[in-house]
Amino acid sequence: MEPFVTHTGIALPLNRVNVDTDAIIPKQFLRKIDRKGFGQHLFHEWRYLDYEGTKENPDFIMNQEPYRKATVLLARDNFGCGSSREHAPWALDDFGFKVIIAPSFADIFYNNCVKNGILLVQLKSAEVDAIFEFAEKNKGATITADLPSQKVSAGGKKYSFDISPFNKECLIKGLDGIGWTLQFSDRIQDFETKLQQTKSWLVRK
Amino acid sequence: MGMTMFEKIWNDHLVRDSQRDTSIIYIDLHLIHEVTSPQAFAALRETKRLVRQPKNTFATMDHNVSTRTKDITKVEASSRNQMDTLSRNCQEFGIKLYDFENEDQGIVHVIGPEQGLTLPGMTIVCGDSHTATHGAFGSLAFGIGTSEVEHVLATQTLQQNKPKTMLINIEGQLPKGSTAKDIILYIIGKIGTAGGTGYVIEYAGSAIRALSMEARMTICNMSIEAGARAGMIAPDDITFEYIQGKDFAPKGADWNKAIANWKTLPSDKGATFDLVLNIKAEDIKPQVTWGTSPGQVVSVDGVVPDPESFTNPVDRTAARNALSYMQLTPGTKMTDVKIDKVFIGSCTNGRMEDLRAAAQVVIGKRVAPGVTAIVVPGSGRVRKQAIKEGLDKIFIDAGFEWRYAGCSMCLGMNDDQLKKGERCASSSNRNFEGRQGPGGLTHLMGPEMAAVAALTGKITDIRKL
Numbered sequence: 001m002e003p004f005v006t007h008t009g010i011a012l013p014l015n016r017v018n019v020d021t022d023a024i025i026p027k028q029f030l031r032k033i034d035r036k037g038f039g040q041h042l043f044h045e046w047r048y049l050d051y052e053g054t055k056e057n058p059d060f061i062m063n064q065e066p067y068r069k070a071t072v073l074l075a076r077d078n079f080g081c082g083s084s085r086e087h088a089p090w091a092l093d094d095f096g097f098k099v100i101i102a103p104s105f106a107d108i109f110y111n112n113c114v115k116n117g118i119l120l121v122q123l124k125s126a127e128v129d130a131i132f133e134f135a136e137k138n139k140g141a142t143i144t145a146d147l148p149s150q151k152v153s154a155g156g157k158k159y160s161f162d163i164s165p166f167n168k169e170c171l172i173k174g175l176d177g178i179g180w181t182l183q184f185s186d187r188i189q190d191f192e193t194k195l196q197q198t199k200s201w202l203v204r205k
Numbered sequence: 206m207g208m209t210m211f212e213k214i215w216n217d218h219l220v221r222d223s224q225r226d227t228s229i230i231y232i233d234l235h236l237i238h239e240v241t242s243p244q245a246f247a248a249l250r251e252t253k254r255l256v257r258q259p260k261n262t263f264a265t266m267d268h269n270v271s272t273r274t275k276d277i278t279k280v281e282a283s284s285r286n287q288m289d290t291l292s293r294n295c296q297e298f299g300i301k302l303y304d305f306e307n308e309d310q311g312i313v314h315v316i317g318p319e320q321g322l323t324l325p326g327m328t329i330v331c332g333d334s335h336t337a338t339h340g341a342f343g344s345l346a347f348g349i350g351t352s353e354v355e356h357v358l359a360t361q362t363l364q365q366n367k368p369k370t371m372l373i374n375i376e377g378q379l380p381k382g383s384t385a386k387d388i389i390l391y392i393i394g395k396i397g398t399a400g401g402t403g404y405v406i407e408y409a410g411s412a413i414r415a416l417s418m419e420a421r422m423t424i425c426n427m428s429i430e431a432g433a434r435a436g437m438i439a440p441d442d443i444t445f446e447y448i449q450g451k452d453f454a455p456k457g458a459d460w461n462k463a464i465a466n467w468k469t470l471p472s473d474k475g476a477t478f479d480l481v482l483n484i485k486a487e488d489i490k491p492q493v494t495w496g497t498s499p500g501q502v503v504s505v506d507g508v509v510p511d512p513e514s515f516t517n518p519v520d521r522t523a524a525r526n527a528l529s530y531m532q533l534t535p536g537t538k539m540t541d542v543k544i545d546k547v548f549i550g551s552c553t554n555g556r557m558e559d560l561r562a563a564a565q566v567v568i569g570k571r572v573a574p575g576v577t578a579i580v581v582p583g584s585g586r587v588r589k590q591a592i593k594e595g596l597d598k599i600f601i602d603a604g605f606e607w608r609y610a611g612c613s614m615c616l617g618m619n620d621d622q623l624k625k626g627e628r629c630a631s632s633s634n635r636n637f638e639g640r641q642g643p644g645g646l647t648h649l650m651g652p653e654m655a656a657v658a659a660l661t662g663k664i665t666d667i668r669k670l
Binding site: 015016017018020022023026027028030031032033034035045051076077078081082083084085086089104105106107108111112115116164165166167177178180181182184187188191192195199200201202204205 | 220221223226227229231233240241243244247252254257258260261268269281283284286287290324327332333334347348349350351352353355356359360361362364366368398399402403429432434455459460462463466498500519520522523526616617618635637638639640643
């Protein structure tokens, strides 16, 4: 995983609440067996006028300049709700989004993003409103998200955000989560040994 | 101080306890399917890692199987590729697979309980958000992404932050015509689709205790639609009776040991939850969604709301967008909304009781002209039992299509999809834009209400039948 330390990019304000993972990446694109190439289908049904995705919808913000080069996504409450599909962060990442800012995120989506090196910044509703207003008034303005200091800078203002120390470390170091867990292999082994004694019905021969 | 059921199960599975940060919890049961697992296995191969406990992992094909045919050569090529990939992965890593041709194949959240794999006190995960279903047995069950699927395969554990706890108490008797589906839709309407974010919900109270296991599964299933990763219900005699004798259920001395353990699981008296919500069962009328989010729901005797009536500007915009997509006008009676398609099935409402209840509604009647209605059993076993009870005949005689098991039109990843502008009365769980097919319009409701809609050609109040 690519480490995430700090990022500055154009912010795209997506003014919709409850954006679900079906909207982020529709089901017809989930039949692949690798993780690549999902970016072209990101927000497919809003972004294209036809099912095949050959005609862009000029009204959708992603198809307008300068947002084609956006790397920071501004979103509303409950972003990433619905299905657990990790294809959603794969699509966002493949398109180029490195940071998503919203008042709240769905739980599974949050974890999926961390595993893919995307920083999710949760701010208070009023703060997100202010950043929306800034981005909408200053088309193409950039926003900076700095993970070590846990601060977002937009329009000369700074906003602090929370993140668990573990997720922060994983993102900054680009950690392989499995490698991290495997340092506790002895404890997993001990747990399994204990299980055989205490919950024999769970041990399948 | 007493402990909640969630805390008991959580504490019992801690491999590494980090009070304030990420812990490692052991996973007792891992369910996988063809759509969210291929990249996990590919990564295992790349990193030369093995599956730590292949016997704790079970696989099925459900999301993109065809429910029209058992001939795999007729299935669309990329879907077939995912199914073939799952077969190869299961063979290589030694995982039990209920494949397309297996007579017990079915939706992952239907076959887990049906096979006796799902047990109280367990931690259960699957690369699917409706894994919350299994919480109906008093287990901690939740959906995960593909990287986490890989993590569980390699380590049989997960890194988790401890969620908060919410208790939803539903006391009293459910009115005639209302079902488990109405309970959960009502709750989502009350707390919103993000109301449960960060929480594990325990459903309790006399109205919950009175429910069968299948009804309890319907409620826990849609916890994710309220934003909660997991929902759970305390195990009791109804739970134990359901499990006893199932293929993978504990037997003999193990059964007695298991029961003794399971009886210690329910939340202690005096246990504290981070949030408590009390609901009167008698307030819950049959529910139906009008919008594109499961929280956009009203009683079936209600009307399409006016977006201007929402005080929160974000909700107002969401309602406007939803009505524009759903082609509905504020003030329209829900029972005046005409439908084109009916879908009865899914991990929410594709079990025996659902099919029995729907069959009861349609027996001796006919599907309205111009309406296409399909019944998709949740598993091969459900299908077989339904045939044994003659339900297939009842549905077919009434003009329904009778299908093989699978996820079918719940998510439209297969050959069952709504066309643009088609309106569906659906017993499934999500009414998102395009969920059942690009441009498709979904109204969520219980299976009986979906069945009666098929007969009348419009959304119909089951109580008026």
